Amino acid sequence: MRTQVGIIGAGPAGLLLSHLLHRRGIESIVIENRSRGYIEARVRAGVMEHWVAELVDEIGMGERMRREGLVHEGIEISFSGGRRRIDLKALTGGKSIMVYGQQEFVKDFVAARLAAGTPIRFEAGSVSVHDLGGGSPAIRFTDSDGALRQIECDFIAGCDGFHGICRPAIPDLAIFERSYPFAWLGILAEAAPSSDELIYSSHDNGFALHSMRSPELTRLYLQVAPDEDIAEWPDDRIWEELQTRLTQDGGWRLNEGKVLQKGITPMRSFVCETMRHGRLFLAGDAAHIVPPTGAKGMNLAAADVLVLSRALVAYYESGETALLDAYPAACLGRIWKAQRFSWWMTSMLHVFPDQDEFLRRIQRAEIDFVTGHEAGARALAENYVGLPFDA
Numbered sequence: 001m002r003t004q005v006g007i008i009g010a011g012p013a014g015l016l017l018s019h020l021l022h023r024r025g026i027e028s029i030v031i032e033n034r035s036r037g038y039i040e041a042r043v044r045a046g047v048m049e050h051w052v053a054e055l056v057d058e059i060g061m062g063e064r065m066r067r068e069g070l071v072h073e074g075i076e077i078s079f080s081g082g083r084r085r086i087d088l089k090a091l092t093g094g095k096s097i098m099v100y101g102q103q104e105f106v107k108d109f110v111a112a113r114l115a116a117g118t119p120i121r122f123e124a125g126s127v128s129v130h131d132l133g134g135g136s137p138a139i140r141f142t143d144s145d146g147a148l149r150q151i152e153c154d155f156i157a158g159c160d161g162f163h164g165i166c167r168p169a170i171p172d173l174a175i176f177e178r179s180y181p182f183a184w185l186g187i188l189a190e191a192a193p194s195s196d197e198l199i200y201s202s203h204d205n206g207f208a209l210h211s212m213r214s215p216e217l218t219r220l221y222l223q224v225a226p227d228e229d230i231a232e233w234p235d236d237r238i239w240e241e242l243q244t245r246l247t248q249d250g251g252w253r254l255n256e257g258k259v260l261q262k263g264i265t266p267m268r269s270f271v272c273e274t275m276r277h278g279r280l281f282l283a284g285d286a287a288h289i290v291p292p293t294g295a296k297g298m299n300l301a302a303a304d305v306l307v308l309s310r311a312l313v314a315y316y317e318s319g320e321t322a323l324l325d326a327y328p329a330a331c332l333g334r335i336w337k338a339q340r341f342s343w344w345m346t347s348m349l350h351v352f353p354d355q356d357e358f359l360r361r362i363q364r365a366e367i368d369f370v371t372g373h374e375a376g377a378r379a380l381a382e383n384y385v386g387l388p389f390d391a
């Protein structure tokens with residue numbers, strides 16, 4: 001088999017890249033180690049930055065997102081027994097966020113890629129990359145029928161997430177990382193959202209977040225210990241703790257319902273500045289991870305592949321390699337700003353295990369400043385809806 005761009009991973013990064021290339025007449029094959037059913041059911045991110053939702057519209061993929069997604073013009077922050085709203089729209093000159101489940105985005109893009117004839121090889125086994133330094137790199141894998149396959153490509157896009165095989169195939173990586181002394185326990189519940197907007201709550205018991213997927217589905221998160229055993233969290237305990245942490249002002253109660261899905265996610269910050277090795281380019285979670293508090297992961301993946309697609313288009317149109325050479329530098333400014341924002345939101349809103357009362361009071365003062373003064377609120381709002389994008 002031969003293609004122009006071999007894409008490893010059918011997450012948001014790989015699928016969006018394949019779509020952007022297809023629109024400019026560039027062929028790709030997507031190799032995914034999980035089944036279609038698995039990736040379409042994997043509950044993860046929910047917040048799209050303003051420009052990402054606009055991009056999805058511009059490339060003809062916004063139909064279901066505009067129908068079923070929820071446009072939010074503000075978020076709320078709950079602390080010290082009260083709640084304050086950050087008016088994203090007023091503070092950013094009219095921008096908003098789109099709440100649309102990552103798995104819905106994945107479903108839409110898988111359907112569009114397959115309809116356009118792009119092969120997606122699901123359930124690929126033992127995926128490996130070869131000859132990255134030469135003119136024709138290759139991807140090898142075993143197909144779902146067990147046969148060994150090789151795809152020769154002009155370029156390989158490593159969109160295979162944090163635990164993929166592309167990043168480890170690069171020698172001498174420049175890596176920067178932090179881990180946090182807590183994790184998030186997330187649930188998806190068959191319950192109407194209890195508020196129209198997202199609520200980020202800083203409570204003495206720990207952080208909690210109220211988000212949603214639809215008028216019938218709530219997505220909720222609790223800060224827990226990094227090594228927490230999910231078996232210690234029966235549904236009753238989860239609801240009780242969510243009620244405590246989210247209903248600080250006593251004015252309302254969280255709607256409860258059947259828990260459809262639950263899981264624990266570790267929190268880390270990670271940047272691999274080596275985003276290119278020969279003809280292999282890393283994009284999305286394969287190159288960087290943010291703690292989810294800033295809702296930036298999927299958006300950074302979209303930003304990387306937009307930059308990469310433009311560089312590949314320039315190469316195929318004119319043989320020009322300058323944009324390919326500039327790819328890491330063109331992405332890293334945005335990546336580090338999203339890292340800073342995600343680290344800052346995480347540090348401001350979570351309770352650290354060894355934290356003393358001094359630090360707790362500093363956190364409260366910071367939330368008070370951010371939610372009570374326009375300069376503070378605007379800095380949060382501009383980062384949250386997505387900094388201006390100049391690829």
Ligand code: RFL
Nearest residue numbers: 009011012013033045046047160161284285296297298299
């Ligand atoms: P993905 O989505 O991990 O996709 C990688 C794909 O590669 C496949 N794969 C392989 N395929 C072939 N061969 C191999 N050896 C392979 N190894 C892996 C995987 O099966 C998968 O299909 O990475 P991508 O495309 O870079 O997208 C990144 C986003 O998924 C991620 O950043 C977000 O989910 C992070 N995130 C959030 N981001 C946001 O922008 N807004 C949010 O509100 C938000 N909330 C979240 C989140 C992540 C969370 N978890 C569970 C990590 C909330 C949570 C709880």
Ligand code: PHB
Nearest residue numbers: 045046211292293294295
């Ligand atoms: C979500 O809806 O899953 C979500 C929202 C905001 C975040 C993280 C996750 O910061």
